[in-house]
Amino acid sequence: MSQLIARADPGEFPNVTTERGERAVFCGLTSIIWLHRRIQDAFFLVVGSRTCAHLLQSAAGVMIFAEPRFATAILGERDLAGMADCHEELDRVVSELLERRPDIRRLFLVGSCPSEVIKLDLANAATRLQREHENRLRISAFSGSGIETTFTQGEDQCLTSMVPDLPEGSETGQRLMVVGTLADIVEEQFRRHFSQLGITEVDFFPAARADDLPPVGPGTRILLAQPYLSDTVSALIKRGAKLITAPFPLGVDGTLAWFQAAAGEWGVTPAQVEEALAIPIARAQKSLAKVKESLQGRSIHFLPDSQLELPLARFLRDECDMTLLEVATPYLDQTLMAPELAKLGAGVSLVEGSDLDSALSRVRAHRPDLTVCGMGIANPLEAEGLRTKWSIELIFTPVQGFDQAADLAGLFARPLMRERRLEVGSWS
Numbered sequence: 001m002s003q004l005i006a007r008a009d010p011g012e013f014p015n016v017t018t019e020r021g022e023r024a025v026f027c028g029l030t031s032i033i034w035l036h037r038r039i040q041d042a043f044f045l046v047v048g049s050r051t052c053a054h055l056l057q058s059a060a061g062v063m064i065f066a067e068p069r070f071a072t073a074i075l076g077e078r079d080l081a082g083m084a085d086c087h088e089e090l091d092r093v094v095s096e097l098l099e100r101r102p103d104i105r106r107l108f109l110v111g112s113c114p115s116e117v118i119k120l121d122l123a124n125a126a127t128r129l130q131r132e133h134e135n136r137l138r139i140s141a142f143s144g145s146g147i148e149t150t151f152t153q154g155e156d157q158c159l160t161s162m163v164p165d166l167p168e169g170s171e172t173g174q175r176l177m178v179v180g181t182l183a184d185i186v187e188e189q190f191r192r193h194f195s196q197l198g199i200t201e202v203d204f205f206p207a208a209r210a211d212d213l214p215p216v217g218p219g220t221r222i223l224l225a226q227p228y229l230s231d232t233v234s235a236l237i238k239r240g241a242k243l244i245t246a247p248f249p250l251g252v253d254g255t256l257a258w259f260q261a262a263a264g265e266w267g268v269t270p271a272q273v274e275e276a277l278a279i280p281i282a283r284a285q286k287s288l289a290k291v292k293e294s295l296q297g298r299s300i301h302f303l304p305d306s307q308l309e310l311p312l313a314r315f316l317r318d319e320c321d322m323t324l325l326e327v328a329t330p331y332l333d334q335t336l337m338a339p340e341l342a343k344l345g346a347g348v349s350l351v352e353g354s355d356l357d358s359a360l361s362r363v364r365a366h367r368p369d370l371t372v373c374g375m376g377i378a379n380p381l382e383a384e385g386l387r388t389k390w391s392i393e394l395i396f397t398p399v400q401g402f403d404q405a406a407d408l409a410g411l412f413a414r415p416l417m418r419e420r421r422l423e424v425g426s427w428s
C-alpha cells in the first residue's frame with residue numbers, strides 16, 4: 001500500500017509528490033560493473049547467494065580469458081542457518097585470493113541481501129583483514145544489497161567506504177575534487193577544460209588507480225559528476241570539504257553551468273567560462289542540432305530508477321524540445337538537486353519514490369512517445385505498443401560533457417527512429 005504525501009514547494013520549484021512505492025529496480029551490486037571498469041586495480045568480493053553471482057555474471061558479460069576483478073563468495077545453507085563461522089571462511093577466501101592476485105591494490109567486501117539478513121558484519125571483517133594485510137593493499141566494505149536501495153546507491157556506498165582512507169588535504173589553497181565515476185575519455189576532456197579555465201589542481205574520485213586517493217580537507221571543493229552520491233558528499237563534508245552545488249554536466253547547457261559553478265570558486269566569471277569554452281560549446285551545439293530533429297515535439301515519461309531523472313528531463317526539455325509528462329525519481333536529495341529543481345521550474349509533475357501501480361496507470365493513460373524505466377518494466381510496456389528506454393544504459397555510456405551531448409540525445413532518439421522505421425516497413 002503506498003502512502004501519498006503531497007507537499008507544495010515555494011517559488012519556482014516543481015510541485016513534488018512523495019509516494020512510498022515499492023522499488024522495482026536492480027540492486028546496488030550492479031554498480032560493480034562500472035566501478036570495476038573505472039578502478040582498474042580493485043577487486044570486488046561479493047558475499048552473497050547464487051542469485052547475486054548470476055546477477056553479476058549476466059550483467060557483466062564475463063570475459064572467459066580475462067582475469068575477473070569481481071567474484072562471489074557464496075553463502076551456503078549452513079552459513080545462512082548460522083551453523084558455520086562465516087568470518088573464518090571469509091578470511092580463508094581473502095587470503096587465497098590475495099596470494100593468487102598480487103596485482104590487487106584495493107579489495108572491497110560487498111554485502112548483499114543474504115549477508116545483511118544473517119547480520120554478517122563486513123565492516124568489522126574489513127578492519128580485521130586490513131590489519132592482517134596492512135602494507136599490501138587497502139580493504140573496505142560496502143553494501144550492495146537490494147533491500148530498500150537502488151542500483152546507483154551501490155556507487156555511493158562504495159565511495160563512502162573509501163573516504164576514511166583519503167589523505168588529509170592542506171588547510172590553505174583550494175583543490176577541486178570531481179566526485180562520481182566517469183569514463184576515462186570524459187575525465188580527459190574535463191581536465192582539459194578546467195585547465196583552459198586556469199584550474200589545474202583537480203582530482204577525480206574515484207581515480208583509475210586505487211592508490212590515487214585525492215586529499216580532502218578545508219581547501220577541498222566538491223563538484224559532483226553524478227547525482228546519486230548523497231552519503232559520499234556527507235562523508236567528505238565531515239572531513240572539511242565544501243560542496244559546490246551545480247546542475248549536472250548533462251547536455252550543453254548543463255555542462256556549461258557545471259563549469260561556471262566550479263569556476264566561480266576560482267574567481268572566473270560565467271562570461272569568461274563561456275568565452276574560454278566557446279569552441280567545444282559550438283561543436284556540441286552543432287552535433288546536437290542534428291539529433292534534436294528526432295526528439296522535438298515528442299513526449300516523455302520518467303519512471304523512478306537511476307536517480308539521473310531530473311537532469312535528463314531538464315536536458316531533454318530545454319535542449320531537445322521534448323514535452324515532460326511526468327518525472328519520477330526514487331529519491332530526491334533537495335540539496336544536491338536544488339539547481340536542477342530551479343531549472344525545471346514550476347509546472348513539472350515531479351514524483352519521488354512513485355508507487356509502481358499508480359505510475360504505470362498514468363503511463364498507460366498518457367501513452368507517452370517514450371518511457372524511461374528499468375529493464376523489468378520495459379518489456380511489458382513494449383508489448384503494449386509503448387516505446388521505452390532502459391535507464392541503466394545511461395549509466396554505462398559516457399554521456400557527460402560537451403562532446404557527449406549529441407550521443408546522450410541519440411540514446412533517446414534511437415527507439416523513436418526504430419519505431420518510425422518499423423512503421424515505414426509495415427507499409428512497404
Ligand code: SF4
Nearest residue numbers: 027052112113145146
Ligand atoms: S544483493 Fe539481493 S537483490 Fe541483489 S542479487 Fe543479491 S539477493 Fe538479489
